[in-house]
Amino acid sequence: MYMSNIILTGDRPTGRLHLGHLVGSLFQRVQLQDSESYDEMYIEIADAQATTDNSGNIKKVKDNVIEVALDYLSCGINPEKCTIFLQSEVPELSDLTFYYMNLVTLSRLQRNPTIKQEIVFRNFKNSIPVGFMTYPISQAADITAFDANIIPVGDDQLPMIEQTREIVRTFNRLYGETLVEPNAVLPENTFCHRLPGTDGEAKMSKSLGNCIYLADSEEEVKKKVMGMFTDPNHLKVDDPGVTEGNPVFIYLSAFSKEEHFHKYFKNSETGEVEYNNLDELKAHYERGGLGDMKVKKFLNYVLQDILAPIRARRHELEKNIPEVYQILFRGSDKARKKAQETLERVKTAIGLNYRNDIELINEQVEKYALLHKEEN
Secondary structure, eight states: OOOOOEEEEEEOOSSOOBHHHIIIIIHHHHHHHHHTOOSEEEEEEOHHHHGGGOTTOHHHHHHHHHHHHHHHHHHTOOTTTSEEEEGGGOTHHHHHHHHHHTTSOHHHHHHOHHHHHHHHHTTOTTOOOHHHHTHHHHHHHHHHHTTOOEEEOOGGGHHHHHHHHHHHHHHHHHHOSOSOOOEEEOOSSGGGSSOOOTTSOSSOOTTTTOOOBTTOOHHHHHHHHHTOOOOTTOOSTTSOOOOTTOHHHHHHHHHOOHHHHHHHOBOTTTOOBSOSSHHHHHHHHHHSOOOHHHHHHHHHHHHHHHHHHHHHHHHHHGGGHHHHHHHHHHHHHHHHHHHHHHHHHHHHHHTOOGGGOHHHHHHHHHHHHHHHHHHO
């Protein structure tokens, strides 16, 4: 039997997307989209889920829907090849979430590493919104609604995918083979799994203000790069430096290519290339004699090279915002049809699809016919 390859991925619209999103998922999404190695591809803007920890600021979520959509399109996501949709426009996802809630215990949700980290990060303490706590269940609904078996993610989302797999296995064991079990796909470049913040924090985060956004201007990018955290003990140019765990070198590992060295690392007098690749640059920094400013200038050139076409496409897209919304609406209509089919299948498997349960209706007809016959 032929198994369809269906991709599902997405983001919460709580802010503009940044470089961490670009290397962690967007590059991979465009690559998958253009590979033609799949049957269907869905990209979700999870606005409904974003309300779970922004219930007092819904405008923030609404405003960022268009920001995320613009980031998607400017990075090369093609609505002709994949379906971009709004989670709130597909109410069937909420129905699926409700049914799956009965398959997961509270203690299992509390053990989810991603949920535990996010609770600490958001300082929820004992005031955790129930909706946020059920995030893994909601994500399972998003994935299974489209029979998705390929889920491009960063490594911080692996526990969420594993919980989806558990829900699928439990459902299929109780009600028969109904749902498709998904597989996570990580970026091939391990440096892309989790890009640190510009301040050296473990994760680039919108709320920490340590991000370089895809929509940042050329000046903003340069300012942020020049202010990046490096090796705190590399005080003088001649001092040996540490590249491992150094954000500047992590970014270079994620973004730089050999052509960047040939283009931007030429001696101004001789025209000769100073470094042929990142390994040579690292070696010089580690033995001493290479200043942070020179490395940061090179990183700025690399990032500007990558972000310039994205920035230009976004500028054009911003001139026709109504059409961007129409792309979302058309995608949401298509996504809803698919989710409706899955919900019907799930309700039938559980035994709650009354409209099509002819056997149940006939059984009740016979039951009450017999009852009234006995009365007569």
